[in-house]
Amino acid sequence: MQGLNFLAVLVFSSGIFAAEHTAPCLDAVCWIVEPTVCVVDKQQNQCKMALSLHWQSQQPRSFCAFLDDTQLQCWQQQQQGSWQQSLLLKQNSVLQLREQQQLILEQSLTILSRQPERRRRLVAPWSVF
């Protein structure tokens, strides 16, 4: 019995966390995109990320998700939709939710490097001499 109570608390708690995670949608359309930043060890390295998006709408809508003009997924007359996949980002990108080519929502995906960006010097070191 005690075990069932614990399970009930656990389910209830996870429900609360899930509700917090999805967040109340006050706008006509909302979405959650995770993650929005991808970290690489070195500059100019490609970044592998498991991207997930979840959208919800107050009315049934027909949306398509695009990554830099490449179509990822489409939904027809639905109030919510989800998509998840591993991606290899070569550069900073933009994720968009469109309805018949009209932009509804947009989120940038950024590659950050642990190694600071470096440039080759254009003047010889110690050239004051």
Add this chain to the structure above:
Amino acid sequence: MVKCLHQIFAKIQVMASQFVVPFACIFCVAASATAQAAGCTDDASATATLPCQTMDQFHFSLAMGAGFRSNPLYGGRNMPLWLMPDLAYYGQHWFFDNGTLGYSWALSDALTLSLVSRLNEEQGYFRRASLSNVFSAQKIADDGPVQRNDPSIYVDTVEIGQVNKRPWALDGGLQLDWQKAQWQVKANWWHDISNEYQGSHAKITVAYHVSHRSGDWGFSSALAWKSAQLLDTYYGISAEDGGNPDVASAGFQPEVGVHWSYALNEHWALLSLYRYRWLNIDLQNSQEPEVATQQSPLLAEAFVRSWFIGVSYRFY
């Protein structure tokens, strides 16, 4: 003519004996070195093998040791090099590097075009020496003395204290860099934007960087071209200088250099630099243009030699 050829040949022999042999040995070291590093984005560049710079961050190092830059002019003062700064800042486009201010565009991975500006360096030679040096006149031309204002006076040389002060000038221009692996080729064109000497100069530099167990080496050779207006403003003798006008013609100035550093730890490094620049500054007497050209009477030496050996400390 034969005498002239003989002099040129003798000059080349001296140059060869002094510099070609040591440089050949240095290039042997370079040839045996292990090739490392391509651009500034890999691990090797982070160890300062290549002259790379972290963006949006000041780089400041100070070197302490012994050295000097020779002054080729009569009455000129050698520039002692006890302390040397190395200051650079690179943003996405803007950069400041040891006195050069620039704005650059990456045309491709290897090509960069920059608008650049800096003070012209010729005025730096017109720093007067102590009085003891001012009066140490030397004969420089085998062809005989140059006749000045008073026909009864023959002058071998002209001290910088005897001529009008030369101006500081601000140069502006373009720089094209090609960088691939350890090679760096740079082409510069400069023009006097301060309207002081009203001329131009250009330079092409080839540099090679290599990492070896003996340290990080950089070898460079360059060829500079300087316009007649530039050389005449600084090394010509005008009527205002109190003599018969001697007009300079445009000239080429080759140069070789070597740079060695050996990192002791993250901040400290051993450092040695050497550079040798040949000066070709010939003047023609404007009143007797049929007379053969000769070296500027301001020049005590037809070269500028710079060297430094010491330690450097990197602050940022």
